[in-house]
Structures are given as C-alpha cells and as structure tokens.
Amino acid sequence: MNCILKTHEQEELLLGYCTAALEPERARTYERHVQGCEECRTMLELQRLADETMNDWRAPEVSEEFDRKLFARIRVEEDAKRAWWQGLVPSGWGWKPAIPLALAALALTVFVWRGPEALSVAQKSEGLKTDEIDQVERALDDMEALQALHQSDGESAQKEAL
Amino acid sequence: MNVTSVATLERDAELMLRVREGDESSFAILLEKHRNSVVHFLYRMVQNRAIAEELAQEVFMRVYRSRGSYEPTAKFTTWLFRITTHLALNHVRDKRHEKLHDSIDEKVEDAAPRQLATREINVEERMLKDARLLEIRQAIEQLPEKQRSAVLMHKYQEMEYSQIAGVLECSESAVKSLLFRAYETLRMRLKHFNSGAGRDGGKVH
Ligand SMILES: [Zn+2]
Numbered sequence: 001m002n003c004i005l006k007t008h009e010q011e012e013l014l015l016g017y018c019t020a021a022l023e024p025e026r027a028r029t030y031e032r033h034v035q036g037c038e039e040c041r042t043m044l045e046l047q048r049l050a051d052e053t054m055n056d057w058r059a060p061e062v063s064e065e066f067d068r069k070l071f072a073r074i075r076v077e078e079d080a081k082r083a084w085w086q087g088l089v090p091s092g093w094g095w096k097p098a099i100p101l102a103l104a105a106l107a108l109t110v111f112v113w114r115g116p117e118a119l120s121v122a123q124k125s126e127g128l129k130t131d132e133i134d135q136v137e138r139a140l141d142d143m144e145a146l147q148a149l150h151q152s153d154g155e156s157a158q159k160e161a162l
Numbered sequence: 163m164n165v166t167s168v169a170t171l172e173r174d175a176e177l178m179l180r181v182r183e184g185d186e187s188s189f190a191i192l193l194e195k196h197r198n199s200v201v202h203f204l205y206r207m208v209q210n211r212a213i214a215e216e217l218a219q220e221v222f223m224r225v226y227r228s229r230g231s232y233e234p235t236a237k238f239t240t241w242l243f244r245i246t247t248h249l250a251l252n253h254v255r256d257k258r259h260e261k262l263h264d265s266i267d268e269k270v271e272d273a274a275p276r277q278l279a280t281r282e283i284n285v286e287e288r289m290l291k292d293a294r295l296l297e298i299r300q301a302i303e304q305l306p307e308k309q310r311s312a313v314l315m316h317k318y319q320e321m322e323y324s325q326i327a328g329v330l331e332c333s334e335s336a337v338k339s340l341l342f343r344a345y346e347t348l349r350m351r352l353k354h355f356n357s358g359a360g361r362d363g364g365k366v367h
Binding site (some may be wrong): 007008011012015019021042043045046048049050051053054056057059060062063064067069070073074077 | 190193197198201202205211215217218219222223226227290294295297298299317318320322326338341342345346348349350352353355356
C-alpha cells in the first residue's frame with residue numbers, strides 16, 4: 001500500500017479522530033492526509049461504519065428484580081455468616097451464664113494456688129456484681145470440703161518437706 | 163482526566179469507604195450508579211441476557227464481600243471493571259467449547275426493542291442495517307476475549323487507553339495493540355457492506 005504513515009500511527013490517528021480525542025492541530029493534519037490517501041480514507045469509512053453499527057447494538061434493559069435478588073443474596077450470605085459464628089456457642093447458651101462460671105473457675109484456681117487469703121481479694125473486686133460474687137461464693141462453698149482436705153494434705157506435706 | 167471524572171472518582175471511592183464502615187445505603191447508591199454499565203458490558207461480552215445478569219450479581223456480591231479490605235488505590239470504576247472482566251473472561255474461557263451457533267435465535271429475542279424511528283427508513287435499508295448488526299455481533303463474539311473486552315470498554319464505557327490498561331493490568335501500548343487488532347477485524351468484517359457508503363471523494367466530517 002502507498003500510505004506514508006506507519007501502521008501503528010495510522011491506527012492511532014484513526015481511532016483518535018473517530019473518538020474526537022485528537023488535538024485540533026493533529027486532527028486537521030490527519031484530515032489533510034486522508035484527502036490524499038485512499039487507504040486511510042477507506043479505513044476511515046469502514047471505522048465509521050463499524051462505529052455506527054456498534055451504536056445500533058442496544059443492550060436489553062436490566063431485569064426489574066435485579067437489585068432485589070442481589071440484596072436477598074447478600075442477606076442470605078450475611079445470615080449464614082452470623083449462623084456460623086453462633087454455631088461456635090451451643091444454642092440457648094448465652095454469654096451471661098458463662099461469666100459467673102468462668103469467674104468461679106478462676107477464683108477456685110487462685111484459691112487452690114494461693115490459699116484462703118485470695119478470697120478477700122475477690123470480694124474487694126469492684127467490677128463484680130453482688131449476685132456474681134454470690135455465685136462465686138456458692139461455687140466455693142460446694143468445694144469447701146474438698147478444699148479442706150486438700151489444705152490438710154498440703155500442710156502435712158509442707159511439714160514433711162521442712 | 164477531566165474535572166468531572168476526578169469528582170466521580172472521589173464520590174465513588176467515598177461511597178465505597180462508607181460501605182466499608184457498614185453503610186448499606188451507600189452500597190445501594192453505587193449499585194444504582196453502575197448496575198447498568200456492568201450488566202450491559204457483560205451482555206455484550208457473553209451475548210446472553212440471563213448469563214450477563216447472573217455474572218453481574220456475582221460482580222456486586224464480590225464488591226460487597228471485599229468492602230472490608232477496600233482501599234481507594236485506583237479509580238472505583240477501574241476496580242469494578244477489573245472484577246467484571248475477570249469474571250467475564252473466566253466465563254468465556256470455561257464456555258469456549260459450547261460456542262456461538264446455537265445462541266443466535268436467543269440473541270434476537272434478547273435484543274432491545276427497535277426504536278420507532280427505524281420504521282421510517284425503508285425496508286431494504288433496515289434489512290441491511292440488521293445484517294450489518296448481526297455481522298458485527300458475530301465478529302465481536304469471535305474476537306479473542308481480551309480484544310473483545312478492550313474494544314467493549316473503549317466503545318461503550320468510553321474508557322481511555324490508560325484506564326483499560328488499569329482494568330486489564332497491562333501496559334497502555336498493549337491496550338492499543340489489542341484495540342487496533344480488534345477494530346481491524348471489525349472493519350474487515352464490514353468491508354462488503356461498504357460498497358455504497360462513503361463515496362464522497364474523501365470528505366471528512
Ligand atoms: Zn494514509
């Protein structure tokens with residue numbers, strides 16, 4: 001072919017011209033070139049035909065239920081995620097009853113390790129509600145007999161060690 | 163990038179950051195704003211309305227799911243179309259073997275209703291237009307998938323080379339090369355329709 005432009009340049013000018021993206025001066029230079037270049041003229045005619053045909057290709061309207069369907073899917077996924085978290089704790093077992101139990105376990109551990117003086121520390125604790133302290137005490141009462149046994153065993157063991 | 167697109171960038175990114183903070187109404191605004199362009203792009207990629215909408219649902223599900231980690235490092239539409247083209251290309255690659263010929267009838271049914279204005283042009287001209295449209299749809303469907311997505315973003319989303327490069331995660335010169343090859347194919351497919359057109363002695367505009 002007899003066009004003086006490089007293929008890349010030819011294409012870039014063509015697309016730039018058809019999308020009105022060229023600087024005015026460059027567009028005028030291209031127009032002058034097209035007047036005298038049959039190859040570029042044919043390319044321009046065909047590009048315009050392609051553009052025009054593509055403009056005729058209208059996409060269908062989006063279904064009316066698109067958004068509703070999407071939000072329903074999001075809801076299902078969010079619910080499933082929540083259910084998974086809740087599955088980590090047995091159903092009907094909230095966090096509240098677990099707190100005094102955990103406190104009881106903690107207090108018992110401290111009591112076993114440090115002896116009866118730990119109890120006064122637990123009672124001074126400001127963050128604990130009265131009923132929670134009661135529950136800790138009740139749990140400790142239940143363990144008293146065992147504790148006494150433990151203590152006497154401990155004392156005799158200490159005496160032996162000395 | 164002009165002033166409007168900078169404003170758009172900030173607005174969309176701002177909305178997405180609000181979604182990240184748990185604001186669902188901002189997600190609804192983003193959906194309203196971008197739903198049609200995503201669905202229409204996918205429709206032209208796969209040329210099937212139901213599949214396009216199904217893929218678009220997945221696009222917006224992914225947008226919603228990734229709200230927690232969203233960072234406005236790129237223009238929102240670049241990020242959105244990165245997700246969109248990723249899903250479209252995967253779908254096209256998976257379905258490559260099932261291709262083309264059986265979907266032509268469905269396409270006619272899928273097409274948007276004809277504009278009343280076209281009634282005014284004569285039957286012959288209308289048939290020619292329809293034939294050209296069918297030719298270009300088939301040509302687009304047969305383009306390699308990256309060329310196809312580039313040409314659709316360039317033509318219908320009016321994206322600049324740099325943004326298409328951002329979506330396809332390649333260089334601007336790679337985008338140009340994709341576009342030049344794609345348009346060359348489309349022009350060649352319409353060559354036999356050009357016999358009567360444009361014989362105006364090289365008059366431009
Ligand atoms: Zn030329």
